[in-house]
Amino acid sequence: MLSSMHCYLPALLLLMSMPLQAQWYQTRAGIMGTNIQVEVWAESPQQGQQALNLVINEMHRIDALMSPYKADSELSKINQLAGQQTVVISSEMLELLQTSQHMSQRTQGAFDITFASIGFLYDYRQQQKPEQQQIKPLLAAIDYRHVQLDIEAKTVFFANPNVKIDLGGIAKGHAVDNAIGLLQQAGIKHALVTAGGDTRLLGDKNGKPWMVGIRDPRNPEREAVVLPLQNIALSTSGDYERYFEQDGQRYHHILSPKSGESPHEVQSVSIIGEQSTLTDGLSTAVFVLGVKAGIDLLNRIPGYEGIIMDNQRKLHYTEALQPNQ
Numbered sequence: 166m167l168s169s170m171h172c173y174l175p176a177l178l179l180l181m182s183m184p185l186q187a188q189w190y191q192t193r194a195g196i197m198g199t200n201i202q203v204e205v206w207a208e209s210p211q212q213g214q215q216a217l218n219l220v221i222n223e224m225h226r227i228d229a230l231m232s233p234y235k236a237d238s239e240l241s242k243i244n245q246l247a248g249q250q251t252v253v254i255s256s257e258m259l260e261l262l263q264t265s266q267h268m269s270q271r272t273q274g275a276f277d278i279t280f281a282s283i284g285f286l287y288d289y290r291q292q293q294k295p296e297q298q299q300i301k302p303l304l305a306a307i308d309y310r311h312v313q314l315d316i317e318a319k320t321v322f323f324a325n326p327n328v329k330i331d332l333g334g335i336a337k338g339h340a341v342d343n344a345i346g347l348l349q350q351a352g353i354k355h356a357l358v359t360a361g362g363d364t365r366l367l368g369d370k371n372g373k374p375w376m377v378g379i380r381d382p383r384n385p386e387r388e389a390v391v392l393p394l395q396n397i398a399l400s401t402s403g404d405y406e407r408y409f410e411q412d413g414q415r416y417h418h419i420l421s422p423k424s425g426e427s428p429h430e431v432q433s434v435s436i437i438g439e440q441s442t443l444t445d446g447l448s449t450a451v452f453v454l455g456v457k458a459g460i461d462l463l464n465r466i467p468g469y470e471g472i473i474m475d476n477q478r479k480l481h482y483t484e485a486l487q488p489n490q
């Protein structure tokens with residue numbers, strides 16, 4: 166008896182070292198100039214690791230395509246050439262430029278990727294900002310209508326030679342949507358993918374909604390609101406992500422296309438809705454629009470809700486999110 170058990174012992178040990186139960190797998194990384202966080206529920210370490218890799222690789226792929234800091238990115242190539250000639254672009258870039266255009270049209274130009282025509286003059290790390298005399302002559306370059314797309318030929322042309330574009334207000338949401346799509350294809354049913362202020366949730370967490378916090382814009386340790394969420398995207402735009410202060414003014418990374426300067430009516434905007442690409446774009450747009458115009462806009466868009474913290478730290482909600490009703 167003893168000896169026969171001895172024979173089975175290696176096999177038994179092997180069995181015990183194999184995962185008998187599904188579990189959560191998670192990772193963090195710094196990509197696209199921001200913090201990436203991924204959690205997936207997987208059947209085995211192999212499936213878990215593969216799923217995490219899918220997401221991380223996708224983030225790197227999109228960063229290589231859309232980073233304004235990489236001279237060889239597709240975005241940089243467009244910025245170098247499209248002021249002088251039509252430039253053939255990838256289907257993915259074309260689609261995101263179209264989505265950006267729709268976002269501009271729906272937000273009365275508050276979301277506008279040509280903000281970068283002046284935006285490139287800011288360096289938040291070096292605490293550099295343009296002077297009024299630099300801003301003024303370039304204001305005419307901020308107008309999404311300058312970005313001319315030929316859908317059939319898959320080209321872009323800038324109708325004003327001073328135009329520069331930047332997808333920072335929408336690319337992370339796009340990356341999160343793509344990542345969730347890849348996880349679904351891989352058979353994952355429960356996941357969280359976060360890129361900076363953009364999060365999307367697949368399914369629930371252990372049979373309950375995920376509890377997702379919106380941070381206090383003036384205290385990174387504190388959460389201003391916690392929301393129970395599942396199968397949905399949440400994006401937050403805040404004036405605390407990238408900024409510096411000079412002469413009592415806060416210069417942050419969201420710019421009003423009208424002035425080329427940071428708006429100060431609100432401190433943070435969070436948007437909930439199905440697609441991360443849209444919640445991302447809308448959070449940036451509503452930040453620019455401010456409380457009244459922002460809430461009015463959201464109340465007209467079915468399936469998308471928002472919470473705004475204004476500069477007096479008062480919270481404003483769209484109709485469907487009004488607390489205690």
Ligand code: ADP
Nearest residue numbers: 275276277280333334361362402406418419420
């Ligand atoms: P983050 O998650 O980086 O905080 P946001 O969704 O808040 O991103 O968007 C901020 C980014 O959007 C900026 O860093 C800039 O790249 C871009 N951006 C700034 N102003 C505008 C604007 N008016 N329209 C579109 N994009 C903008």
Ligand code: MG
Nearest residue numbers: 334445446449
């Ligand atoms: Mg955004």
